[in-house]
Amino acid sequence: MVRSPKYIENSQGTLWLTEDERDHLKISYRIKDILHEETSPYQHVMVLDSHDFGPMLVLDGVVQTTSMDGYIYNEMIAHVPLSVHPHPRNVLIIGGGDCGAANEAAKYERVERIDLVEIDEAVVRASKRYMPEVSGGLSDPRVRYHYEDGVKFVQQAAAEYDVIIVDSSDPVGPAKQLFEFDFYQNVHRALKEDGLMVCQSQSPIFHADVMLKSYERIGRLFPHRKLYTTVVPTYPGGLWSFTIGSKRALPAPESIRFDKKARYANEEILRQCFALPTFLQEMLKNQG
Numbered sequence: 207m208v209r210s211p212k213y214i215e216n217s218q219g220t221l222w223l224t225e226d227e228r229d230h231l232k233i234s235y236r237i238k239d240i241l242h243e244e245t246s247p248y249q250h251v252m253v254l255d256s257h258d259f260g261p262m263l264v265l266d267g268v269v270q271t272t273s274m275d276g277y278i279y280n281e282m283i284a285h286v287p288l289s290v291h292p293h294p295r296n297v298l299i300i301g302g303g304d305c306g307a308a309n310e311a312a313k314y315e316r317v318e319r320i321d322l323v324e325i326d327e328a329v330v331r332a333s334k335r336y337m338p339e340v341s342g343g344l345s346d347p348r349v350r351y352h353y354e355d356g357v358k359f360v361q362q363a364a365a366e367y368d369v370i371i372v373d374s375s376d377p378v379g380p381a382k383q384l385f386e387f388d389f390y391q392n393v394h395r396a397l398k399e400d401g402l403m404v405c406q407s408q409s410p411i412f413h414a415d416v417m418l419k420s421y422e423r424i425g426r427l428f429p430h431r432k433l434y435t436t437v438v439p440t441y442p443g444g445l446w447s448f449t450i451g452s453k454r455a456l457p458a459p460e461s462i463r464f465d466k467k468a469r470y471a472n473e474e475i476l477r478q479c480f481a482l483p484t485f486l487q488e489m490l491k492n493q494g
Contacts, residue, residue, distance in 0.1 A: 211243045212250055213267035223254060225268055227442050228412065235259065235269070241336045246328035253336040259440060261337050263304055265329070271304050273339035275439050279406075280306030280340065281471040282436045282479065283448055287369050287404040288314055289464050289476055290456060294368040295319070298396065300356035302373035303329030308349050309342035311371070313466045321367075323352045323359045357389055363396035370397060372405035387423045390451070394427045402452035403428075410435070410486050411443040422493045424451040432456055433490065434479040436470075447486075 214237065215222045221237035235256045242253040252264040260273035271279065284307045288294050295318045297311050303324035311320050324330055330351065333341045352359060360370075370393050393403050407420040417433075425431050428451030437444045450456065459477040482490070 211240060211252065213252070213264065214240065214254075223256075223264065223267070223269075231442070233269075233442070235262070242332050244328055244332075246326050248326045248328075251326070251328045251332055253332050260339070262440075263329070263333060263337060263340070269440055271306065271337075271340055272440050273337055276304065276306055276337075276340040277468075278436060278470045279438045279441075279446070280304075280310050281468050282434075283307055283371055283373055283404060283406060284310035285464065285466065285468065285471045286434060286448065286476055286479065287371065287402055287450060288317075289462050290450070290452075291369050291402055292400075296367045296369075297321070298360070298363070298367045298370045299323065300360065300370065300372050300374070302371065304333040304337065305330060305341035305344040306333075307371055307373045308346075309340075309344045310466075310468075312344065312346040312348065318348065320346070320349045321352060322349055323354060323356045325353065325355050327351075327353045357392075360389070360392045360396050363392075365396060365398055365401075367397050368401050370401070370403040372403065374406065387426070390423050390427055394451070394453075397453060400454045402450060402454070402456075404448055404450045407433070407447045407449040409441065409443045410445055410447050410489070413442075414489060417447050417449075418489065418493060421449050421490060424449055425493060428452055430454065430456050432480055433482065433486075435482065435486070436475075436479060 222234050224232050224234045227233055237254045237256055239255040241255050244251050249266050255261050262272040263270045297320045299307050299322045308320055308322045408416045430452040432450045435447050438446045459480045462476050464473045464476050
């Protein structure tokens with residue numbers, strides 16, 4: 207019998223990854239090959255070559271990004287705030303070990319520095335080697351890697367960043383701190399007077415409670431906030447939310463300009479992503 211690594215089931219010679227998304231929902235992916243597997247000091251790390259999604263990054267049995275659709279998420283978490291801010295120079299990315307958001311941020315010539323804070327170096331190594339479709343083979347000298355706890359890093363940061371991108375995993379385990387009010391306070395403190403932050407705020411359908419808490423907490427700190435969405439096929443429900451908190455007034459969506467090379471993002475997409483479906487507008491009405 208062929209021995210399968212942790213989280214992988216070998217069913218009659220066929221490999222399957224089954225992700226426990228909720229008590230009543232499991233998502234299974236048929237796997238071609240195991241490209242990489244290791245247990246780091248922080249988590250179990252795999253890169254699996256799947257039939258439908260290509261190589262995928264899997265942390266503790268949960269799919270984080272895939273070569274087929276990872277560009278959608280990374281372009282939207284990076285290009286929206288970097289297009290909204292009038293002159294981003296210093297960018298901080300917390301999480302984002304697949305290097306996708308940093309690769310998108312590096313497309314802005316005026317950006318002088320990108321601090322990528324990822325606690326697990328194994329994630330960066332595996333993503334660069336096995337997932338070039340996501341990481342883009344990132345080798346920009348402006349990117350400075352910090353393999354440490356993002357919560358502690360931002361606690362010690364001065365008001366030095368124009369844009370902070372919180373590219374966290376789901377709010378379980380250590381990542382739960384990246385959704386707490388204290389963390390957002392430190393993010394606010396680490397931004398310049400005209401700075402802004404963005405975080406992924408989960409599915410409006412399956413994780414509405416997490417989304418609403420993030421939206422409410424960010425609104426208590428930042429005088430200007432907006433929620434926007436996109437569709438990422440890999441993520442549960444497809445529809446995914448992001449929340450911007452800004453110290454300065456946000457420009458009208460129709461004024462957004464965008465000229466970077468991208469597969470998903472364009473000027474029309476970046477303007478229209480702030481248009482929310484009715485059910486989501488109703489959910490946000492009670493959040494102040």
